[in-house]
Structures are given as structure tokens and as C-alpha cells.
Amino acid sequence: MAILEVNNIEKHFGATKVLENVSFSLEEGKALAIIGSSGSGKTTLLRCLNFLERPNGGSIAVRGETLFDASVPAREHEKELRKKRLHFGMVFQAFHLFPQYTALENVTLAERLLAQEQPDFKQRRREILQEIEKHGQQLLERMGLAERMHHYPHQLSGGQQQRVAIARALALQPDILCFDEPTSALDPELTGEVLKVIRSLAKQRTTMIIVTHEMAFARDVADSVIFMDGGVIVEQGDARDVIEHPREERTRQFLARYAQG
Amino acid sequence: MFWTVTQSLLNGLATTFEIFIFTLLFSLPLGLALAFGLMSKFRPLRYLIQVLVWVIRGTPLMLQLIIIFYGPGLWLSHNIWSGNETGRITATVVAFAINYACYFSVIFRGGIEGIPVGQREAGQVLGMTRSQIFFRITLLQMVKRVVPPMSNEIITLVKDTSLARIIAAYELTFAGYSFMKSAGLTWPLFYTGVFYLIFVGILTLLFNYIERKLGYFR
Ligand SMILES: Nc1ncnc2c1ncn2[C@@H]1O[C@H](COP(=O)(O)OP(=O)(O)O)[C@@H](O)[C@H]1O
Ligand SMILES: [Mg+2]
Numbered sequence: 340m341a342i343l344e345v346n347n348i349e350k351h352f353g354a355t356k357v358l359e360n361v362s363f364s365l366e367e368g369k370a371l372a373i374i375g376s377s378g379s380g381k382t383t384l385l386r387c388l389n390f391l392e393r394p395n396g397g398s399i400a401v402r403g404e405t406l407f408d409a410s411v412p413a414r415e416h417e418k419e420l421r422k423k424r425l426h427f428g429m430v431f432q433a434f435h436l437f438p439q440y441t442a443l444e445n446v447t448l449a450e451r452l453l454a455q456e457q458p459d460f461k462q463r464r465r466e467i468l469q470e471i472e473k474h475g476q477q478l479l480e481r482m483g484l485a486e487r488m489h490h491y492p493h494q495l496s497g498g499q500q501q502r503v504a505i506a507r508a509l510a511l512q513p514d515i516l517c518f519d520e521p522t523s524a525l526d527p528e529l530t531g532e533v534l535k536v537i538r539s540l541a542k543q544r545t546t547m548i549i550v551t552h553e554m555a556f557a558r559d560v561a562d563s564v565i566f567m568d569g570g571v572i573v574e575q576g577d578a579r580d581v582i583e584h585p586r587e588e589r590t591r592q593f594l595a596r597y598a599q600g
Numbered sequence: 601m602f603w604t605v606t607q608s609l610l611n612g613l614a615t616t617f618e619i620f621i622f623t624l625l626f627s628l629p630l631g632l633a634l635a636f637g638l639m640s641k642f643r644p645l646r647y648l649i650q651v652l653v654w655v656i657r658g659t660p661l662m663l664q665l666i667i668i669f670y671g672p673g674l675w676l677s678h679n680i681w682s683g684n685e686t687g688r689i690t691a692t693v694v695a696f697a698i699n700y701a702c703y704f705s706v707i708f709r710g711g712i713e714g715i716p717v718g719q720r721e722a723g724q725v726l727g728m729t730r731s732q733i734f735f736r737i738t739l740l741q742m743v744k745r746v747v748p749p750m751s752n753e754i755i756t757l758v759k760d761t762s763l764a765r766i767i768a769a770y771e772l773t774f775a776g777y778s779f780m781k782s783a784g785l786t787w788p789l790f791y792t793g794v795f796y797l798i799f800v801g802i803l804t805l806l807f808n809y810i811e812r813k814l815g816y817f818r
Contacts, residue, residue: 389725421727429725435718438817439740448736449726493818511726 342367342402342546343515349396349409350383350570357383358570361397365515365563368544372551372561372578376593380570381550382432385517388548389429390420401426401514428513432520434500436492442503443488446510447475453511478506482536498529502536509545516540518549534560554597558582566590605779605788612775613795615685619692619761619771624754626697631704638709649705656702661695662763668695669767688769696760703753711746712738744814751807755800772796 341364350358358380365371373381386392388399390407399407406423415423436445450471454460460467479488482502492500501521508516518537522530534556540547541560551557557564561578566587574587585591637649656664669691673679681687715738723733762773776792779785 391721391724417729421729424725425727427725429722431718431722433716433718435716435722437719437722437737439744449723449728452728452732452736491817507726 340403341365344400345388345397346399347397348384348387348394348399350380350387350392350394356570358387358394361567361570361572363565363572363575365546365548367546369562370541370545370547370549370560372549372557372564373567374551374554374557374564374593375567375573379567381567382519384567385429385519385548385550388515388517389427390424391429425511426514428508428511428516430501430504430508430516430518430521432523434492434497434504434524436500436504436507438492441489441491442479442484442495442499442506443472443475445492445503446478446506447471449507450474450510475506475510478509479503481539482506483532496529497525498532501525501533505533505536505540509540515546515548518547518551520550520552522551522553552597554582554594566593568593601785605785605791608775608778609772609788609792609795612770612772612792613799615689615764615770616758616761616772616799618689619696619764619769620758622693623696623700623757623761626693627700627704630697630701632708634701634705635708635712638705639712653702653705656699657706661699661760662766664699665692665695665763665766685770688764688767691767692761692764692769696757700753700757704750707746707749707753708742710749711742714745715741740814744817747807747811747814751803754807755803758799758803759796 343365345364346362348358348361349356361380361384363371373384375381383392387394394407394409396409397407398405398409406426436442437448440448451468454467454471457467476485476488479485482505484499484502484506487495487499487503490499492503495503501524505521521537522533525533530553534553537547537549538556538560549557549561558578563576564578564581565575566573566581566585566589568589574581574585574590581590582594585594634649634653637645638653640646640649669681669688672681679687681691719737719741720733723737728736761771764771765774765777768774772792772795776788779788
């Protein structure tokens with residue numbers, strides 16, 4: 340069974356239709372790449388999945404559990420919404436690290452706050468916080484940032500900041516990790532280190548949705564790919580097939596622009 | 601004489617300081633609450649606070665002080681402020697706290713709105729509650745942004761305390777002025793100025809310290 344099922348998502352801002360009829364599913368342990376020119380609705384789609392935007396139509400289910408259904412006019416409480424959000428992790432184009440916290444604090448903050456809600460937090464406080472700290476350190480080590488744990492975001496390069504953001508998103512062990520153009524805000528020489536990290540996550544079978552303009556990366560790392568244009572999915576399928584042998588004319592034109600550089 | 605003047609001025613300074621501290625104590629949280637009102641999605645509340653801020657910032661503090669001190673005595677059958685020094689200081693603090701809260705609210709709103717939405721959204725996707733986002737993410741970034749404009753306002757507050765003289769609260773300026781009235785002395789006025797300068801000087805050092813402390817992040 341698919342871990343994520345997205346059905347007929349629709350989103351408009353006022354009169355502008357931004358997403359229409361967006362449906363796809365994702366298997367556990369697979370990576371999905373979303374490609375498409377700027378303004379095609381890729382960010383909006385990820386924001387809908389993370390409950391930063393509320394779709395006007397459609398439904399979203401994770402592991403068979405319906406998290407969102409536009410036909411059910413539920414106005415959920417913050418508590419339920421927070422729980423639903425935890426199914427997804429989000430890595431933003433512009434990192435959005437918390438500037439007042441060190442890399443390690445950025446990674447552990449949410450986990451520490453969640454731990455406070457555990458019934459036995461008061462008795463096991465020290466122990467729990469130590470575990471969280473250790474978990475955060477391990478994540479940063481995996482990101483190749485063992486030496487940078489106690490640095491503040493402004494003391495880190497863009498590539499390092501984005502890797503901290505990835506560790507932060509992984510800390511709560513989301514079912515599905517979303518990336519919104521994780522390397523677009525980086526200098527070209529820094530994209531490699533971030534892509535390498537995402538590549539290794541794919542090897543470890545992390546379920547991911549990656550919005551990217553790095554076509555070679557999408558082809559090699561993603562299992563499937565979605566090409567979006569004007570808020571609709573034009574073509575989806577096996578990543579290598581779609582990128583090397585696109586069937587739709589619009590996909591072909593889009594990829595040709597990238598091939599030329 | 602010098603000693604007598606010094607003692608009087610120290611008495612006045614105590615009152616000035618009292619007005620200053622209590623005004624801050626009440627206007628800082630009230631200003632934050634008003635800032636939330638200014639940013640509220642609930643329109644009636646937002647408009648109400650906007651009108652309040654407009655009225656309070658649009659009229660002289662001295663006028664507000666007079667109305668708050670004398671108004672209740674004229675409208676109600678009895679004065680709610682006791683006639684002694686404590687009553688006068690309390691009325692002053694009430695007027696000042698409302699007035700400064702309105703100025704602070706606009707500064708706080710600017711400080712909060714200047715923080716990129718991405719900060720709040722990053723907190724949301726990490727499953728944080730609204731209050732966790734405010735206290736763990738927004739607050740310190742807001743404080744850092746508002747220190748320079750707030751230091752201006754707070755320094756102005758030090759000198760505005762002298763308005764309390766209008767309702768005969770025995771604050772620093774009143775103390776210095778009384779020697780001119782009673783003995784024709786002008787040097788206590790300059791001496792009074794020195795008191796203010798030292799007060800503001802200490803505050804300036806304090807603000808510089810806070811700014812430096814918050815310089816650890818950007
Ligand atoms: N909050 C918003 N209000 C109005 N229009 C928006 C908003 N967010 C995005 N849009 C519009 O939706 C379209 C898709 O945007 P986006 O999802 O950011 O595209 P992409 O990420 O593919 O570049 C764009 O035309 C954009 O202007
Ligand atoms: Mg985008």
C-alpha cells in the first residue's frame with residue numbers, strides 16, 4: 340500500500356487557480372521528484388501537504404489514514420493539526436533556521452518541546468533531554484556537521500545551513516520528508532554537499548518528495564518524477580523514463596530548456 | 601544649601617524613578633497585548649485598538665494626565681485617587697502606562713512583522729503550538745529588532761516623568777524648580793539636569809549592553 344495518497348488536490352488564491360486535479364501516490368522508501376518551471380505550483384503543493392495552505396478540494400491520506408478531506412468541513416483544533424503535520428517534514432528553499440539557536444539547538448528544539456508533553460517528562464527530565472541531545476548530535480554527524488554543532492546559523496555557509504535544516508526536519512522522524520528546491524538558494528559550489536546528503540538519505544530508503552531543478556539529480560536519485568505545468572500534473576512516471584524519454588510535448592520543451600543549460 | 605538641595609532632588613528622583621519603573625512594568629506587557637490586537641484577524645478588535653492608539657498618540661500626554669487625575673473626581677461623586685502623593689503617583693503611572701503602551705505596541709508590531717514568515721512556518725511544520733512559536737522563536741528576534749526604537753522611547757519616558765508636576769507630584773523637576781520659586785536660585789535647575797543626564801547615561805549603557813548581548817545572532 341502507498342504511504343501517501345494525494346487525490347484531486349485543488350488550490351486557488353482568489354480567482355487564480357494554482358493547483359488543479361493533482362493526484363499521485365508514493366510508496367514507502369521511495370523518492371519522488373517534482374519538476375516544472377517557476378510558478379507551476381510546486382511550492383504550493385508541498386505547502387498543502389504540510390498544512391501551511393489549506394487546499395480547496397481533494398484529499399490527502401498517509402498510511403491509509405485520511406489527514407485532509409476538503410469535502411468534510413472539519414475545523415480541527417491546533418492539537419490535531421500539529422499531529423497531522425508531524426507526518427511530514429519540510430526543508431525550505433531559504434532554510435529558515437532559527438537564528439538565535441545553535442545548529443544543535445535548532446535540531447533538538449521541536450523534540451524537546453514535544454517531550455514536555457510526555458506524562459513522565461518531569462521524573463525522567465534529565466534522561467530524556469540527554470537522549471534528545473544525543474539524537475541531535477547523531478543527526479548532525481550524519482550531515483557531516485560534527486564540527487559545527489555549536490555554531491549559530493550566521494556562522495555557517497549556506498550549504499551547512501541547509502544540512503542543519505535537513506537534520507532538523509529529520510529529528511521528528513516524519514513519514515515523508517519534503518524538500519522545496521533545497522539547493523536553489525545556494526552558490527553553485529555548495530549545491531554538491533547538500534545533494535550528497537539527500538542522495539544518502541535516498542540510499543537509506545527515506546521517503547521523500549523533492550522539488551528540484553537539478554535534472555540529473557532527479558533522474559539518478561528519484562524513483563519517480565512528476566512534471567507540473569500551470570498547476571496540473573502533465574506527466575508522471577519512472578524518473579529515468581520521463582526525464583530521458585518524455586512523452587508529452589510540454590515536458591519535452593521544458594527538459595530541452597534545461598539540456599541547453 | 602547644597603546639601604539641602606541635593607536631598608530635595610534625591611527625594612524628587614525617588615518619585616521620578618517610581619513613575620519610570622512602574623510605567624515600564626505595566627506598559628511593556630500592555631504594549632505587547634495591544635500589538636497582538638493591532639495584528640488581530642478579528643477586525644472589530646483591530647479597529648478598536650487602532651482608534652485607541654490614534655487617540656492616545658494624537659493627544660498630549662499632559663492632557664491625558666490631567667483628565668485621568670481630575671476626571672474621576674468630577675464624573676463620579678468621589679475621587680478614586682487619594683489626595684496624597686501616592687494617589688498622584690498612581691494616577692501618573694496609569695496615564696503613562698496607557699500612553700507608552702500605545703507607542704510600544706506600534707514598535708512591537710513592527711518588530712514582529714519584520715520577522716520573515718518562514719520563521720513561524722518552520723515552527724509550524726515542526727509541530728509547535730502558537731505559544732511555543734511565539735516564546736521560543738518570535739520573542740527574542742522581536743526583542744532584538746525593537747531595542748533601538750525602544751531605547752529612544754524609554755529615554756523619552758525618563759524626561760516625560762516631569763509632566764507629573766502638572767498634578768503636583770513632587771518629582772525631580774518639581775524639586776529643582778521649587779528652589780527657584782522659594783529662593784530665586786537657578787543653579788539647582790542645572791543640578792537637576794545633571795540628575796537626568798546621569799539617569800539617561802546609565803540607561804544608555806544598559807541598552808548598549810543589551811544590544812551587545814543580543815549581537816550573538818543575526
Ligand atoms: N499566497 C499566495 N497568494 C496568491 N498567489 C500565490 C500565493 N502563493 C503562490 N501564488 C501563486 O501561485 C502560483 C504557483 O506558485 P508556486 O507554488 O510558488 O510555484 P512554484 O513553486 O512552482 O514556482 C504562482 O503563480 C504564484 O504567484
Ligand atoms: Mg517554488
